[in-house]
Amino acid sequence: MHRILDHPAVAEYERVLGRETIKRAINAVFDRARFSLDEATLPAIVELVIADLELRSLRGLRSAINATGILIHTNLGRAPLAQAALDAMSDLGAGYSNLEFDVDAGVRSSRYERVNDILGDLFDGRDALVVNNCAAAMMLVLDTFARGKDVIVSRGELIEIGGGFRLPDVLERSGARLVEVGSTNKTYITDVQAALTTQTALLLRSHTSNYRIEGFVHPLPGRELAALGHRVGIPVVEDLGSGAIVDLTEFGLPAERTIGDALHDGSDLVVFSGDKLLGGPQAGIILGNPSFIARMRSNPLLRALRVDKMTLAALDATLQLHRSAESRRAIPIYAMLATTCDALRLRADAYVKAISGVRCVDSRAFVGGGTLATNDFASVAIALPAAHGTDIARQLRRASRPIVARIESGTILLDLRTIAPADDAAVIATVRELIG
Numbered sequence: 001m002h003r004i005l006d007h008p009a010v011a012e013y014e015r016v017l018g019r020e021t022i023k024r025a026i027n028a029v030f031d032r033a034r035f036s037l038d039e040a041t042l043p044a045i046v047e048l049v050i051a052d053l054e055l056r057s058l059r060g061l062r063s064a065i066n067a068t069g070i071l072i073h074t075n076l077g078r079a080p081l082a083q084a085a086l087d088a089m090s091d092l093g094a095g096y097s098n099l100e101f102d103v104d105a106g107v108r109s110s111r112y113e114r115v116n117d118i119l120g121d122l123f124d125g126r127d128a129l130v131v132n133n134c135a136a137a138m139m140l141v142l143d144t145f146a147r148g149k150d151v152i153v154s155r156g157e158l159i160e161i162g163g164g165f166r167l168p169d170v171l172e173r174s175g176a177r178l179v180e181v182g183s184t185n186k187t188y189i190t191d192v193q194a195a196l197t198t199q200t201a202l203l204l205r206s207h208t209s210n211y212r213i214e215g216f217v218h219p220l221p222g223r224e225l226a227a228l229g230h231r232v233g234i235p236v237v238e239d240l241g242s243g244a245i246v247d248l249t250e251f252g253l254p255a256e257r258t259i260g261d262a263l264h265d266g267s268d269l270v271v272f273s274g275d276k277l278l279g280g281p282q283a284g285i286i287l288g289n290p291s292f293i294a295r296m297r298s299n300p301l302l303r304a305l306r307v308d309k310m311t312l313a314a315l316d317a318t319l320q321l322h323r324s325a326e327s328r329r330a331i332p333i334y335a336m337l338a339t340t341c342d343a344l345r346l347r348a349d350a351y352v353k354a355i356s357g358v359r360c361v362d363s364r365a366f367v368g369g370g371t372l373a374t375n376d377f378a379s380v381a382i383a384l385p386a387a388h389g390t391d392i393a394r395q396l397r398r399a400s401r402p403i404v405a406r407i408e409s410g411t412i413l414l415d416l417r418t419i420a421p422a423d424d425a426a427v428i429a430t431v432r433e434l435i436g
C-alpha cells in the first residue's frame, strides 16, 4: 500500500482527492484482481490505480464548456447565471440579510415577499409565490386545490419531461385523480364541459414542452378553458414549463406562448421554471390570483418546498434584468440568442487560424429546456477533422474543464453559440493539444 501511495504519479492526486480516496482506489484495484506486489508488477498496478483516480476526479461537480449548441441543457445545469445574479448571491451569502425580517417595523416577515414587487411589476400586478422548482410548484398547486378530487387534463398534454416527471404520476402522488379528456390530437372545450362533476377541483393545461403534435390537430385553447373555469367557478392552472417571458420572434424564432399570454387568456395560476427561459436559478414560480396564492402560502407543504436566500438573491437580480430589453442582454442565454452568425463567424476565424485541419461550418442551435422542441435556428460551429474519429469527443469531455461537443453523422462539432467568448482561448488550447 505505502509503496503505491508514495509513488510520485499517485501522490499527485493527493492534493485534489485526499489520501483516503487514494487508499480506496488502491483497494478497489486489488479487489478486482489479486496481484503479487513486486518490482515487476508495480508499474502495472500504478497504472490501474491512476486510471481509477482519473475517473474519480471526473465525478465531482465542476465547471464545463457547453459546445452542443443547446442553450438550456438540463444535463449541463440549464441557464448560466448573469453576473448581477452571481454578485447578489455572493453579497447575500457572505453575510446576513433581511430574508425574513421587516427592517422598517423591526419584526419578522416572510421570505416569500422579497421578490413579489418585481414579479408584480413584470407581470401586471399579479401575486406570486416562489418554490424550489416547477415540479414542486405543481405539487403545491395540486396538494392545495385537488387532493382527493378530480383534475381535468387534455389527452394531448399528458407529458413526460426529462428525469421521469410524468404528469399522470405527479397527479397520482399528489392524491388528485386524473380525468383525461379528448384525444391525443384533438381536444375541444365541450370535452372538458362534459367531464365536469361536483368532484372537479381543477382544470389543468400543460405546455407540451418536448414534443409537438402536428397535422390534424386541435389543442385545447387556453382562453376557452379559462372562460369555462370562471363560468363554473373552478380554478384554471397552466403549467408553462419553460415560461417564455418575451416574444421569441424578437430573436428570429417562432412564436412561443408567453407567461403574459397565459395570464391574459385568464388562467388563474401560471407556473414555470426559474432556470429555463427566465435565465435564472433553479426555482418554480407561481403567478396569479391573490386569493389562490394566499391558500398556497398557508399550506404546510410549502415549508418543505421553500427556497433559500441564494436562490432568492439570484432570482431577484435576474428578474431586475428583465425590466428592459437592453438589460435583458446581460442574461447569458439572451446574449447567446441575440448574437448574429456574422459575430460567430468572426470568432470561428480564430479557431481556424489556430488549429490546423478544422473548418468553420453552418450549424443549427436549439433553445432547449422544453422550448420550441422541434425548431432549431442558425448557428456556426467548428468541425473537427474526421481523421481523428469520434473518440476525440470523449477526450474533450475528459479535459480539466470538460468540453461537451455535438456529434453529427460522425463529425464532431463545437457550436460557438453556447461557448462563452471568454472560453474560446481555453477551447482552442485544449483542441490543439488533442489533435495538433
Ligand SMILES: *Cc1c(COP(=O)(O)O)cnc(C)c1O
Residues within 6 Å of the ligand: 133, 134, 135, 136, 159, 161, 165, 206, 207, 208, 209, 239, 240, 241, 242, 272, 273, 274, 283, 284, 369, 370
Ligand atoms: C421543465 C418542465 C417542468 C419541470 O420544471 P423543473 O423546474 O425542472 O421542476 C414541468 N413542466 C413542464 C411543462 C416543463 O417543461
